[in-house]
Amino acid sequence: MKSKYRHWVFVKRKKNRRTHQQRDSNACATVVIPALNEARRIQEVVAYALADSATAEVIVVDDSSIDDTAMLARQAGAKVMTSSMLGKGVSMRDGAAAATHDLVVYLDGDLTNLRPGIVTSLCLPLLNEGADFVKARFGRGGGRVTELTAKPMLKVFFPELAHLAQPLGGIIAARKRLLQTIRFEDDYGVDAGLLLDAHLAGAKLAEVDIGLLEHDSQPLQDLSLMANEVSRAIFDRAKKAGRLHVEQVTAMYENQRQVAAGIDYVLSLRRGRRCLLLLDMDGTVTPSRFALELARNTGNEAALVQLLDTPHDDAITRSERIAELFRFIHKQQFEQVARTLEIRPGVIEFVKQARRAGFMVGVVSDSYFVAADIIRRRIFADFALAHTLTFDGEVCNGQLQINPAFLPDDVNSVTPICKSNAMRCFLADKSQPPVELIWAVGDNLNDLEMLRLADNAFVIDPKSPKLLEEPGITLISEFNDLVELLTHEASESIEA
Template sequence: MKSKYGHRVSVKRQKSNRIYLPREANACATVVIPALNEAKRIREVVAYALADPATAEVIVVDDSSIDNTAILAQQAGAQVLTSSMLGKGASMRDGAAAAAHDLVVYLDGDLRNLRPGIVTSLCLPLLNESADFVKARFGRGGGRVTELTAKPMLKVFFPELAYLSQPLGGIIAARKCLLQTLSFEDGYGVDAGLLLDAHLAGAHLAEVDIGSLEHDSQPLQDLSLMANEVSRVIFNRAKLAGRLHVEQVIAMYESQRQVAASIDYVLTLRKGRRSLVLLDMDGTITPSRFALELARNTGNETALMQLLDTPHDDAITRSERIAELFRFVHKQQFEQVARTMEIRPGVIEFVKQARRAGFMVGIVSDSYFVAADIIRRRIFADFALAHTLTFEGSVCNGQLQINPAFLPDESDAVTSICKSNVLRCFLTDKTLPPVELIWAVGDNLNDLEMLRLADNAFVIDPKLPKLLEEPGITLITEFNDLVELLVYEASESMES
């Protein structure tokens, strides 16, 4: 295969010695574990790798640890090497060079609670000749650097790789002959660099689901350095591939802004909280509707009212037509309207009290994220989930993107776009501990399904009598009613 950098990459398939998994005596891979001060878990990770039938040997490349990482790894049955220089990239390169087998699988040294057979799963696409480079997919989404830096940048500069769930994950399988042609970055950008180099060299990529994954989280200062390193590597590869242009950089920042509206990113913010408050925006937090206020501000009120009076349109069609009204409106106008809209009395105090009581508080809105996120910050909530408008050069192009969190599961042929689907995302989140208590507050029919699913449901200034006819939905006259309820439940909990 020929690289886009101009060199050729030779990937031997070894057809005469093909091995199919699973079967007895099928050890075919070298497992490489770069490790720095991983004494806490390295023994378990080595034992896990050796228990997999696809593992022929385990090499732990010690990055000059000051704890007992090397000793414990050797006692667990691994071959231990000392890295040629500090940095994960050098350790990965040294491990590949020392591998005795053509298939190399990389694992991290701090992993725990892995399902059995991951080494086998990663090797299968290589053995079946459907891939030369395999990335592990785990969990619902990636960490903060993955969601806010790597994915938006890949979406703009390498859109053909946007499908990858974990572009920065260090659990990788590849052919040794391919790895020896790639560049191993010294810092946090090594995994992104290997992925992009393999792709640009023409290697066939695959992604394998390995279930849930647990490992130690990075300190905040390390995340900042990681984001910088990942950005540098992707910019560098985009430049080498002739894909780095000013317009793309602007688009990248817009894509990064939109990531904050994704359910995958929001779920990373939960951080063990078991209780959740979901607030509708238009008519609930704010007495008026954002689209109406923006239409008045931009001279589109008459056109908006005509669109609102089209009962035969489905929700998505109506939303898309309304979005087209705001084509050519500058983002500053969206933001200015959101900054000046009236907030109901008591909302801010309720949000603060709820967060103090351990609730995660978020806005769930059929409106636009550019507005919902400003309202979120005005009331001090944790997150906002809404639909996104696309801006080109800070000017709205009229294109609306429905937030996937509002869409039903693929197996659900009945439910349409609905806020209740956002609630289900939290209930099905596999991150422990699970969500156990949900409060929801709304005002209109489009909030009804969300209110029905919530443990405690409330309406304020209801727009239809049907909301009051629903069992389990409580009418409140102001948000101070909810503040009093929080205080009461907190006192009851203390007494019990």
């Protein structure tokens, strides 16, 4: 069966190449396919897009897949590029920026059994000047998030769009110049955000029926987070449009954002993986400290230096005092610093190799989740665990919430707040199979207990000589030192 499939793909690829060479004036659109671990179907989707006479080029934006998505897409005739940061929205934005045609069509990488000519159908309203932004309408009913979250909210805040059948669908066509003026959300809110931004920008909208559609469903544990992110995107646009007057709703943003910071959600992402890699953020993934860089950007550096590494303060007290320094700082400043913070060379490749070897990879930080989650997406890690700052109307109120994963079950523990307690949460996870191998990388004494508990522990650019005196901790000069060792040992563990 596999050989027949490969032969079919080879024949289709040759046909697609001939079609591509013979394209005429009908070829008017760049098809962008954001993809993450879509090796099972990506060739089929690329072949489908290239077979449409309206397709001038296909760009697959790979979200650092750990399977053969990129290779298979390239073999099928697509241009392949790596997303600048983890997240579908970023991939969609990167693809639009790279498009060489004014019409951009988005397809999902897991589609199958599509009727012929969908790219053409989506482009026709744009070519006829009947629309600037086109959403696909397909035969099956909307998913749970669409029906229970998106549609009711649109009916309240944007009733003129309530007729749309699939407001969250990722099959979209739009003019590139329009896409360059609107914001792409990083998360599940991207489709709703694009629709509303286009509408609020005065773009003409259209909906095209593309028949039945089949694609993989989202895992159940992702639906809650998806609903929260879609809600946040809609609330945000409603507020900016002057259609939202209940300021208390902004408090909901923080509750929704913090879902991804909780250990229960993180454990749900493990999905049978038996190997775990935990990376400290400040000083390990990033050469500098996030709090210090933020303080420099906000004029609080002198005050912060007085608070950092003070021996008379316990960890919680020191963290709370530092958080107070950033009161009245807008969340966008936190995010901007996290997006521009230097990443240590070799980290991204190391994380990618770790995930390929079967590791679940996380950034574990004493810093703030608002920053740690951006850093983990920049290095393509699976999750982040950090403390949360609360924001009122997008402005920090200086209040710090310690991540419960960092607290011990035993109130008499000698490490009342520690990254090692987060590691113990994985070891205590009752879902099968259990975690059997843990690697950890750190740089300072606040990582010591975590390093001691790991099966393999490493330090890079250590800030204290005590780390090198500790048995079982290995000094590395760069992350590339670990790639070969990681792949070899993980393979042995899984085989055993």
